[in-house]
Amino acid sequence: MEFVRVARSGQVPDGYVRRFYAGELEVAVARLRGTAYATSNYCTHLDCLLSSGKLVDEGIGCSCHGSVFDLESGEPVCPPATEPIRTYPVKEEDGEIFVGVTEQDLADGGPRRRGAVG
Ligand code: FES
Numbered sequence: 001m002e003f004v005r006v007a008r009s010g011q012v013p014d015g016y017v018r019r020f021y022a023g024e025l026e027v028a029v030a031r032l033r034g035t036a037y038a039t040s041n042y043c044t045h046l047d048c049l050l051s052s053g054k055l056v057d058e059g060i061g062c063s064c065h066g067s068v069f070d071l072e073s074g075e076p077v078c079p080p081a082t083e084p085i086r087t088y089p090v091k092e093e094d095g096e097i098f099v100g101v102t103e104q105d106l107a108d109g110g111p112r113r114r115g116a117v118g
Contacts, residue, residue: 009095
């Protein structure tokens with residue numbers, strides 16, 4: 001596992017989620033109650049972008065059909081999603097956000113939109 005710098009801390013204000021890349025790996029980085037979290041950017045329901053979603057008290061909410069995922073465990077806490085999203089360890093140092101990924105994660109590019117054309 002290595003920690004890859006993905007953003008400046010100021011790019012993810014409290015209550016926001018944004019898309020970043022660790023190498024080829026697409027991640028959603030969110031900040032809830034001051035703490036930064038990194039997850040897969042694709043909802044496990046029908047692959048909507050979680051970086052287009054909204055943070056709620058319980059975690060990250062998908063804007064498409066309202067699934068909510070816990071930011072630490074990735075578990076769905078509101079339906080319709082039933083499968084967890086991937087979560088990645090996060091470190092913040094000197095105003096920068098680092099996401100912990102494996103070589104395999106970087107090589108695979110992580111979960112992507114299934115069945116997308118092109
Ligand atoms: S795609 Fe996220 S709730 Fe349906």
